[in-house]
Amino acid sequence: MDLTLKIWRQASSKVKGQFVNYQVQNISAEASFLEMLDILNESLVAKGEEPVAFDHDCREGICGACSLYINGRPHGPDRGITTCQMHMRNFKHGETIIIEPWRAKPFPVIKDLMVDRSSFDEIIQAGGFVSVRTGGIPDANSIPIPRRNAELAMDAAACIGCGACVAACKNASAMLFVSAKVSQFALLPQGRIEAQERVQRMVAKMDELGFGNCTNTYACEAECPKEISVSNIARMNREFLSAKLISHKEF
Amino acid sequence: MGKSLTYSSITKKIIMSLAGLFLISFLLVHLGINLLILFDNTYESFNTAAHFMATNPLIQTFQWVLFIGFIIHIIYGIIVQLQNWSARPVRYMKKGYSELSFFSKFMIHTGVVVFIFLIIHFANFFIVAKFGHVDEVTYKSGTYENLGAVVVETFKIGWYVAFYVVALLLLGFHLEHGIQSAFQSLGINHWRYTPVIKRIGTLLSILITLGFIAIPLVIYFS
Numbered sequence: 001m002d003l004t005l006k007i008w009r010q011a012s013s014k015v016k017g018q019f020v021n022y023q024v025q026n027i028s029a030e031a032s033f034l035e036m037l038d039i040l041n042e043s044l045v046a047k048g049e050e051p052v053a054f055d056h057d058c059r060e061g062i063c064g065a066c067s068l069y070i071n072g073r074p075h076g077p078d079r080g081i082t083t084c085q086m087h088m089r090n091f092k093h094g095e096t097i098i099i100e101p102w103r104a105k106p107f108p109v110i111k112d113l114m115v116d117r118s119s120f121d122e123i124i125q126a127g128g129f130v131s132v133r134t135g136g137i138p139d140a141n142s143i144p145i146p147r148r149n150a151e152l153a154m155d156a157a158a159c160i161g162c163g164a165c166v167a168a169c170k171n172a173s174a175m176l177f178v179s180a181k182v183s184q185f186a187l188l189p190q191g192r193i194e195a196q197e198r199v200q201r202m203v204a205k206m207d208e209l210g211f212g213n214c215t216n217t218y219a220c221e222a223e224c225p226k227e228i229s230v231s232n233i234a235r236m237n238r239e240f241l242s243a244k245l246i247s248h249k250e251f
Numbered sequence: 252m253g254k255s256l257t258y259s260s261i262t263k264k265i266i267m268s269l270a271g272l273f274l275i276s277f278l279l280v281h282l283g284i285n286l287l288i289l290f291d292n293t294y295e296s297f298n299t300a301a302h303f304m305a306t307n308p309l310i311q312t313f314q315w316v317l318f319i320g321f322i323i324h325i326i327y328g329i330i331v332q333l334q335n336w337s338a339r340p341v342r343y344m345k346k347g348y349s350e351l352s353f354f355s356k357f358m359i360h361t362g363v364v365v366f367i368f369l370i371i372h373f374a375n376f377f378i379v380a381k382f383g384h385v386d387e388v389t390y391k392s393g394t395y396e397n398l399g400a401v402v403v404e405t406f407k408i409g410w411y412v413a414f415y416v417v418a419l420l421l422l423g424f425h426l427e428h429g430i431q432s433a434f435q436s437l438g439i440n441h442w443r444y445t446p447v448i449k450r451i452g453t454l455l456s457i458l459i460t461l462g463f464i465a466i467p468l469v470i471y472f473s
C-alpha cells in the first residue's frame with residue numbers, strides 16, 4: 001500500500017517543530033508500524049536527509065520504549081497493543097497517517113517523535129520499590145496470598161511504563177501509571193509495610209512534575225497497551241486517603 | 252488557605268467529590284419543594300414549605316454549610332481545570348479519539364453555565380424572598396409570603412424559562428459524569444456495585460433535570 005505520512009519534526013527540545021509530509025510506497029500489510037518507519041528512514045538516509053527519530057527497543061511489546069500518537073491514538077488503532085506490535089493491516093491504501101509525539105509538560109520532546117519520559121523514573125524513585133531485603137524466593141505458601149490479590153497484583157505489574165495513559169488523557173494525568181505501580185505493591189504483603197509512605201511520596205512527585213489531575217475520563221484505560229484497569233486508580237485513591245488519615249508521617 | 256491551594260491532586264479531587272455529592276442533597280430537597288407548586292393552585296403547600304425553610308434555624312445554619320460547599324466545589328473545580336490545561340502546553344494536531352465518558356470533557360463548561368445560572372437565580376428568587384417585597388396571602392393555617400406567585404410570574408417570562416431549561420440540562424450533563432466520578436475519586440470501585448452506581452447516577456441526573464425543567468415548562472405553557 002502507498003501512504004502519506006504527516007510527521008512531527010523537531011530538531012531538538014530548544015527549537016520549534018512542524019509537521020512534514022512524506023510518501024511511502026509498496027508497504028506490506030504484514031509490516032509492523034515501526035518497520036514502515038524504518039523503510040521511510042532508509043529512503044531518507046539514501047537521499048541524505050535526517051531520518052525521523054522515534055523510540056523503540058524490544059519490538060515485542062514488553063519494554064515500553066515505543067510510543068507515537070497515531071491518528072489521535074497512542075499506539076495507534078487496535079486495542080491492547082504497543083506501536084511496535086501494531087501492523088500496517090490496520091491502514092488502507094492511500095490513507096494519510098498523522099504521527100505525533102506524546103504531548104505533556106512532563107514529557108518534553110527530545111527530537112522529532114522521541115520524548116523524555118524520565119519523569120516516570122522520578123516517580124518510581126520516589127517510592128516505587130520495596131526497600132527492605134526480602135531475601136531469595138520464598139518457599140511456596142510460606143507467605144499466604146489470596147489468589148485474587150496475586151492476580152490483581154500481576155495485572156497491575158503488567159504496566160510497561162510507556163506513558164500512553166498520559167498521552168491519551170485530556171489532562172495529561174499519570175494516574176493510571178502511578179496507580180498501577182502503587183497497586184502492584186499494595187496488594188502484596190511485602191509491599192504493605194511501606195504502603196502508606198509509598199503512595200504519599202509517589203503522588204507528591206507526580207504532582208510536582210506537573211502531570212494533570214484525574215477527572216475519571218478513562219481514556220487511559222481505553223488506550224493502555226496492557227489494558228491496566230482504572231480500578232487501580234480507585235485503589236490508589238483509597239490508599240492515599242487512608243494514608244493521609246491514619247499515617248503518623250506526612251510525605 | 253495557602254496550604255489548601257497546594258493540596259495534592261487526589262486530596263483536591265476528594266474534597267470536590269464530597270462537596271459535589273453534598274450539593275446533590277440540596278438539589279433533591281429543592282426539587283421536592285419546587286414540585287409542590289404544580290400540585291396546588293393556591294400555592295399553600297409551597298408557601299408553607301418555603302416559610303419553613305426560611306425560618307427553621309437548622310435549615311438556616313445548613314444554608315451556610317451549603318454556600319461553603321458551593322464555594323469549595325467551584326474554587327477547586329477551577330484550580331483543577333487550570334492545572335489540567337497547563338499540563339499539556341502543546342496540543343495535538345489530531346483530536347484524541349479514545350472512547351471516554353462524553354460529558355466528562357465538558358465539566359468546566361457545564362459547571363460555569365450552572366454557576367452563572369446560580370447567580371441569576373439567586374438574584375431572582377432568593378434576594379427577592381429575603382429582602383424584597385412579596386405580597387402576603389392568608390390560608391386557614393396562617394399568613395405567608397406568596398412566593399408561589401413570584402415563581403409563577405417569573406416563569407411566564409420566555410427568555411428566563413429558556414435559560415432555566417438550558418442551564419438545568421447542562422446541570423444534568425454535569426451530574427451524569429459527576430455522580431459516578433465522585434465515587435471513583437473517593438476510591439469506591441467495585442466489580443459489582445460500580446455498574447449499579449453508574450446506573451443510579453444516570454437515573455438521578457435524569458430525574459433531577461426533568462423534575463426541575465417540568466416546573467417552568469408546565470407554568471409557561473398553561
Ligand code: HEM
Binds near residue numbers: 325
Ligand atoms: C448544583 C451544583 C453542582 C453539583 C451538584 C456538582 C456536582 C459535581 C460532582 C458530583 C462532581 C464529581 C466530582 C469528582 O469527580 O470527584 C463534579 C465535578 C466537577 N464540577 Fe461540579 N457540581 C455542581 C456545580 C458546579 C459548578 C457551579 C462548577 C463551576 C465551575 C463546577 C465545576 C466542576 C468541575 C470542573 C468538575 C470536574 C472536576 C473533575 O472531574 O476533576 N460544578 N461536580
Ligand code: SF4
Binds near residue numbers: 176177227
Ligand atoms: S498504565 Fe498502560 S499506558 Fe500507562 S504507562 Fe502503564 S502500560 Fe503504558
Ligand code: FES
Binds near residue numbers: 066082
Ligand atoms: S519497542 Fe518495546 S514495547 Fe514497543
